[in-house]
Amino acid sequence: MALLQFTEKGIFCERANVYIDPWKPVDYAIITHAHADHSRWGNKFYLCQHLSKPIIQHRLGSDIHIESMEYQEQRKINGVSFRFYPAGHIIGSAQVRVEYKGEVWVASGDYKLEDDGFSSPFEPIKCNTFITECTFGLPVFQWQDQKEVFNEINQWWKKNQDEGKVTFLTGYALGKAQRLIQGIDPSIGKIFTHGAIEKTNEIIRNIGIKLNPTTYVNPEINKSAYRGALVIAPPSALGTSWQKKFQPYEVGNASGWMKLRGTRRRRSLDRGFVLSDHADWDGLNSAIKATGCEKVIVTHGYTNIFSKWLNDQGIATQIEATEFEGEIMAETDKTEVE
Template identity: 50%
Template sequence: MKLLELSPSGLYCPPADAFIDPWRPVKKAIITHAHSDHARWGMKHYLAHQDSAEVLKLRLGQDISLQTIPYEKSIEINGVRISLHPAGHIPGSAQVRLEHRGKVAVVSGDYKIEADGLSKAFEPVTCHEFVSECTFGLPIYKWEKQSLIFERINTWWKQNAENGLNSVLFAYSLGKAQRILNHLETSIGPVFVHGSIWQTNQALIANGLQVLDSPKAEADTLKAKMKGAMIIAPPSAMGSPWMKKFNPYRTGICSGWMNVRGARRRRAADIGFVLSDHADWEGLIAAIKGTQAEKVYLTHGSTAVFARYLEESEGIHAVELRTLFQGENGDLGDS
């Protein structure tokens, strides 16, 4: 019996009769993280990391049947030993390790290699089979250290504030927004967030995570309080009437897609910052090598190119796996 197979409902572990990040309603769903392409509504029972508990309830409903466990703790389902391990993607993100009859498979979900100071850092898990995303699986994607990116963000904000301008920075509401908040130089000015980010922050704080608890940027916020402010908002707010209250302002976008074709992907933004919650080309290779896997399944992104590279240059057997993991919020996604 296979330990993992692709079914119409998603990645399936037959001996455990459980699915990992299924895209259709099933009885038992193991969730790698709370982004909406991985954590969908309608499952009879969910298993996830304990740091995902409150944000999953926020997104899927307070009455979901949810079991949470810490990293490294094993549980057994139908003879399959299951444990969750740090993925470093967002708070509570996990790799799912499945062990049955001496064989080990790991489903990584989404991950990044650089520790972000918010999520538990990625740890490679030795296995026979490894399922890996390759969102940025091309050699052109190479991230700078996040400290340099945050230095540029803070410098941009300071320059705007000195010129009497507010700064509106677009970033995905779960993971990247909190990562940015925790690295802002708050001595520059006040910090506000969009309502969706504020709700997410409250859920994460309730789960015990250390997140800068910034107030909502509401309609009745006095303009005097907004002077030289930093406002963090999801990409969906770009160009919306909600933005008018921040005039005069400059806009920026944080995304791995800013690495190339920046002018087009920035759309109406004034500046783009290359900051991703996914591994770059070198990070993907390092992570895969770290697992010592005999076979690698690739999902989402440049699967064909990356599979060819692994086969021809690294001697790793790689197979493309067609899934519905596509990120969130349009072309910027959760990148």
């Protein structure tokens, strides 16, 4: 019997009778991070990294039964050891190390290798079996240094400011928005945020994490107050009456999907910036190599192509279906928009 199994409810450890990121309600759920496709409502008990706890409570309700652990703290359940290690994806994101009688599995959740200066940086973990996403598991997905991306965003904002326009930039409310807020030069002008983002900012600030100053978009503020400013909103705000109040504006999106030709055009964007909270092609391969694992299980993303590549490299690989969506889900999740 494998230490972890893929079932209709999620990734299951039968020995401990717990699930990792279940997509159907279960009694005991170990959660890698607070995004909606990994942290779902309806479980009787939740265990997460301590920075994720207040965010999950905000999303799912303060009355849920939830406990949290620090990175590398151990919890043993029926002889099985569980520990969290940083995944570098968003605040509080974690890989789950599972060990029983010397056998080690790692369920990595979503992760990225580039240190964004905000989330706890990814740490490779030696293991026998590594469960990995491959949201961007194609060679075309190669990320440039984030400093270069932020320089491009800053220059675009300055240009719009000189032309008397609002700079309207989209990124999902948890993770990407805060990365933008921290990476963009705040000396250029004022940064306004959509309500869903500002509520998340408030939670993050309340747990002691510093964010650059932001101002909630108040419908009662005179329209002229936004001219030359930067407005950060979830992608689902695009095309709404809420967005139109900021005219004249230019619209940009920060996402790994901006690497694909035609994506910007289909979304009616003026600019697209390639910035992802997921590992690129090189990152995926580097992470797998660093584990020294004997077997890889690939889940959401370009699973067929990526698993064939790994098999061709002599790495035993199998594909497992999940209900995780990676950045596809996060960039379109309507629950993150009010």
